[in-house]
Amino acid sequence: MEKTLKKLIFWEITIPIILLILGIYHGLMQVLYRAGIIKAAEFLGLNYYQGLTAHGVINAIALTTFFGVAFGNVIIYHYLKKLNMKIAWLSFWLMVIGTLLVAISILIQKTDVLYTFYPPLIAPPTFYIGAVLLVVGSWIAFFNWIPAYLSYKKENQKTPIAVYGIFTTFIIWFLCTIPVAIEILFMLLPKSLGLVSDINNLLARTLFWMFGHALVYFWLLPIYVALYTLLPKVINSKLFSDTFARISLALFIIFSIPIGVHHQYADPGIGKDWKLIQGFLTFMVAIPSFITAFTLCATLEYAGRKNGANGLFGWLFKLPYFDKEKWLFAYFISGLFAFIFGGITGIVNASYNVNLIVHNTSYVPGHLHLTVGGLVFLGILAVSLYLISKIKGVDIKFKTLNLSVPYLWLIGSLIFGFGMMVGGVLGIPRRTNMGLTYSNPDSILYNPDWMIWNYISMIGGIIMSISMVFYFIVFFATILSKPKTEGKIEIEDAQALEESNSKILHEFKLWLFLAIILIILAYTFVYYDVFRATGG
Ligand code: HAS
Numbered sequence: 001m002e003k004t005l006k007k008l009i010f011w012e013i014t015i016p017i018i019l020l021i022l023g024i025y026h027g028l029m030q031v032l033y034r035a036g037i038i039k040a041a042e043f044l045g046l047n048y049y050q051g052l053t054a055h056g057v058i059n060a061i062a063l064t065t066f067f068g069v070a071f072g073n074v075i076i077y078h079y080l081k082k083l084n085m086k087i088a089w090l091s092f093w094l095m096v097i098g099t100l101l102v103a104i105s106i107l108i109q110k111t112d113v114l115y116t117f118y119p120p121l122i123a124p125p126t127f128y129i130g131a132v133l134l135v136v137g138s139w140i141a142f143f144n145w146i147p148a149y150l151s152y153k154k155e156n157q158k159t160p161i162a163v164y165g166i167f168t169t170f171i172i173w174f175l176c177t178i179p180v181a182i183e184i185l186f187m188l189l190p191k192s193l194g195l196v197s198d199i200n201n202l203l204a205r206t207l208f209w210m211f212g213h214a215l216v217y218f219w220l221l222p223i224y225v226a227l228y229t230l231l232p233k234v235i236n237s238k239l240f241s242d243t244f245a246r247i248s249l250a251l252f253i254i255f256s257i258p259i260g261v262h263h264q265y266a267d268p269g270i271g272k273d274w275k276l277i278q279g280f281l282t283f284m285v286a287i288p289s290f291i292t293a294f295t296l297c298a299t300l301e302y303a304g305r306k307n308g309a310n311g312l313f314g315w316l317f318k319l320p321y322f323d324k325e326k327w328l329f330a331y332f333i334s335g336l337f338a339f340i341f342g343g344i345t346g347i348v349n350a351s352y353n354v355n356l357i358v359h360n361t362s363y364v365p366g367h368l369h370l371t372v373g374g375l376v377f378l379g380i381l382a383v384s385l386y387l388i389s390k391i392k393g394v395d396i397k398f399k400t401l402n403l404s405v406p407y408l409w410l411i412g413s414l415i416f417g418f419g420m421m422v423g424g425v426l427g428i429p430r431r432t433n434m435g436l437t438y439s440n441p442d443s444i445l446y447n448p449d450w451m452i453w454n455y456i457s458m459i460g461g462i463i464m465s466i467s468m469v470f471y472f473i474v475f476f477a478t479i480l481s482k483p484k485t486e487g488k489i490e491i492e493d494a495q496a497l498e499e500s501n502s503k504i505l506h507e508f509k510l511w512l513f514l515a516i517i518l519i520i521l522a523y524t525f526v527y528y529d530v531f532r533a534t535g536g
Contacts, residue, residue, distance in 0.1 A: 004085055005077055006391040006487055008092055010479075012070035013384045015096065016063040017475055019103075023058030024468045026051040031416070031461030034362075035454040036439030048433040049112035056115030057106065060372055062099050064219045065134055067380045068173070069095065069141040071222050072166045074387060078491050079160045082148035087140060094137030101130030114431065116212065119188060119204045128189045135177050142170040158499075159506040161245055162491065165225035168249040169218055171508060172256045175515070176214035183207035200534050202269050206526060209260035217256040217285075219372050221249070223379030227296055227332060230386070232494035234328045235320060237303035242496035244295045246505040248288035253511040255285040258522030265355045269533030274526045275352060281522060282350040289343055296336065302497065324399040331382030334406035338374030338413055342367060345421065360431075362457070363424025366417040374413055378406050381471055388479055393487035397477035401470050408467035416460025423453030 029051050032038045041047055046054075069091065077083045105111040105127035113121040117128075149167065153159070159167075187199045187207075224245075232239045239245060261278040264270055304315020320326040321333065345367040348354055358364065389396055396402055424430075428438070428450050437445040439454055504510050 002077075002489060005073065005083065005088070005489060008085075008088055009070050009074060009387060009391055009489065012066050012073070012092060013388055014479065015099070016058075016066040017384060017472075019058050019062055019099070020468075021472060023055055023063070024465060026055035027059070028461060028465040030055060031458040033433055033435040034439060035458040036435050036441075036451070037458070039435045039440050039442075041433065041436060046107075047110070047112060048435075049114065049431075050106060050110055052431065053112050053114050054106050057102060059377075060115055060219070061131075062102075062134070063380060064372075064376070065138050066095060066099075067384065068169060068218065068222050069138050070387070071225070071383060072141060072145060072170065074489055074491065075162045075166045075225070076145045076148050077489055079163050080145075080148040080152045082151065084144050084147070087144040091137045091140035091144065094133045094140065096137075098130045098133030098135075098137060101126045101133065103130075105130060116208060117188065118208065119191070119199055119201050122188065122192050125189060125192045128184050128192060132181070132184060135181070138170075139174060139177070142174060145170075157503070157506065161239075161242055161496070162225050162229050162493065164246060164506065165221060165228065165249055167508065168253055169221040169225070171253055171512065172214050172221070173218045175519075176211045176218070176257050179207040180211035183211075200530075202267065202530050202534050203527075205264060205267065206260075206270070206530050209263040210257065210523065211260070212263060213260045214256040216372060217252050219376045221252060223335070223376050223383075224248070224292055226379055226383050227292070227336075229491060229493035230328060230383070231296070231332050232299050232303075232496075233492045234326050234332075235300070235303040236306065237299050238494050239496040240295050240298035240302060241498050243498060243500040243502070243505065244291050245496075246500050246502075248291040248295070250505065250511045251288040251291075252285070253508065254514045254518060255281060255288075257515065258518045259285055261522075261526055262350050262355070265352055266359050270526055270529050274522070274529065278522055278526075279350055279352045281518075283347070286343065286347055286350075289339075293340075293343075322403065324403050327396065327399065327402050328382050328386060330403055331378045331406040334410040335375035335378035335382075338370045338378070338410055338417075341414070341417065342370030342374050345370065345417075358424050360429060361424035362420040362428045362430050362453075365430050366420030366424060369413050369420070370417045374410075378409060381405070385475060385478065388475070391487045391489055392479060393483040393485040394478055394481045395484060396474065397481055398470075398474050402474045405467050405471045405474065408470065409464055412460045412463030412465075412467055414460070416457050416464060419453045419456030419458075419460060423450060423457065426450065426453065428453060 029038070029043060033048055043051070073083065073088060105124050109124045109126065111123045111127050113123045113127070117123060145167070149163065183204050187204050190196045191199050228239055228245045259278050259282045261270060261275050262282045265275050300319060301315045304318040307318040309315040309318040319333070320329050323329070345363070349358060349364070349367060385396065426449070432438070434454065437443050438447045438450060440446055500506070
């Protein structure tokens with residue numbers, strides 16, 4: 001079983017990393033268009049919006065979903081020692097076929113609806129069918145873990161923190177994909193097939209965002225799991241508090257979904273009261289990340305003090321930032337550092353009135369490249385490389401180059417984020433081919449005052465792209481190298497300083513119940529408003 005599982009994990013990690021070459025290329029193209037270096041509607045046969053669609057779908061949807069499933073399979077097998085391989089392969093093939101259909105749709109059928117596919121933009125049916133297969137594949141992986149979990153729980157009171165975390169991730173994922181499934185199956189796909197002539201755009205957007213913000217915690221939580229387990233081990237520390245980690249995960253179940261309207265503050269048709277309430281709930285969802293920040297800082301401090309640190313902040317200088325053998329730490333700390341700014345800017349976005357200044361400007365991609373493009377992305381790169389080297393029994397190649405990847409990415413994304421966010425406050429739009437307009441001196445829309453911020457973002461984007469070239473070299477050299485040992489599936493975790501004994505923090509029932517109540521309370525009146533405003 002372990003042999004076929006190793007093969008499965010290998011492909012679940014390698015396929016999205018291969019696709020990522022295309023995803024990163026289109027990221028680079030974005031900054032070149034935005035800085036007016038490319039002044040055309042298309043480049044090398046792909047138009048601007050097609051490239052932006054490929055960038056978002058590959059990096060934010062395909063990579064993250066494959067990774068979540070791969071990491072989940074590893075965790076369930078490692079801790080619970082059970083997995084039905086036939087079902088695991090079924091889930092894999094559905095995800096692969098789904099991804100291929102979406103790729104065909106974007107690259108051959110020229111789909112350019114972006115990763116949020118808002119109507120009235122409509123894609124060919126292949127795009128929606130592919131998306132559905134990708135999601136169903138990930139659901140099947142999750143359903144496959146449930147029997148293993150239930151039989152483990154019959155004999156054990158406690159749930160390992162990694163298992164608790166991966167179940168939290170997929171419970172949120174399952175719940176939040178229901179509204180987007182309704183949007184796709186009953187609105188967008190029938191419209192794309194020509195079965196209906198008109199759809200309710202506001203309703204579609206509301207269903208999308210009920211999914212869309214919880215989606216970001218589907219991206220984030222596997223990385224929190226890695227931070228709670230792998231990070232303490234690599235720095236020879238202990239997770240400061242298992243209880244805090246579990247409370248944080250439980251709070252995500254409750255607060256991840258009833259907050260999607262914070263993406264729709266500017267949408268007409270939804271009452272301001274409900275927007276404000278979901279704004280407050282959004283502040284609540286920041287709390288588990290604050291708890292995580294505290295837990296991880298204390299975990300780092302414990303390691304630093306063990307290494308002989310003194311004074312209030314001395315521990316910060318006793319951590320293995322440049323130790324090539326502890327390269328995982330460099331990825332994690334770079335991601336965490338970026339996430340401090342990603343978090344602060346998220347809170348700016350969430351503030352109802354301030355959001356009206358930054359909404360639909362380049363501020364938003366600035367924020368998302370410090371969250372999903374920061375901690376989440378670096379976490380995925382790190383854990384993918386870690387798992388691949390374990391299952392293949394190989395050493396990481398080009399260790400110095402590998403160590404440079406996270407720091408270069410961090411520097412690049414901070415510069416990029418700075419340019420995009422200051423530019424956003426000045427009014428630079430997102431999702432706009434500025435090479436034809438605001439960054440083109442031949443256009444009547446040309447805005448020279450914005451150019452400095454576009455150039456700063458471009459420099460950041462180029463540094464990020466260089467960092468990824470280094471990563472691809474390390475990754476492919478590592479998987480192509482000769483095995484040194486028999487590969488194995490394992491997660492090297494550390495003990496916690498304090499273990500939780502509370503039963504509710506080892507189960508999900510209560511959190512699920514509270515989540516459903518809150519979703520009903522937060523969304524019933526929103527949908528009422530949507531139907532009232534749009535006439536049904
Ligand atoms: Fe967000 C838009 C609000 C978190 C991703 N977000 C987006 C979009 C994406 C995204 C992709 O309220 C764009 C969607 C689109 O295309 O339209 N976001 C928030 C809030 C949070 C937040 C309140 N976002 C994320 C995460 C993402 C993500 C996580 C991906 C993984 N976001 C918004 C809003 C919008 C939005 C509005 C809509 C904007 C608009 O108008 O369109 C919170 O969850 C953030 C909480 C985080 C913290 C940070 C904790 C810090 C930690 C690091 C500790 C550091 C250590 C290291 C330990 C409170 C854990 C110390 C060591 C040293 C060496 C110093």
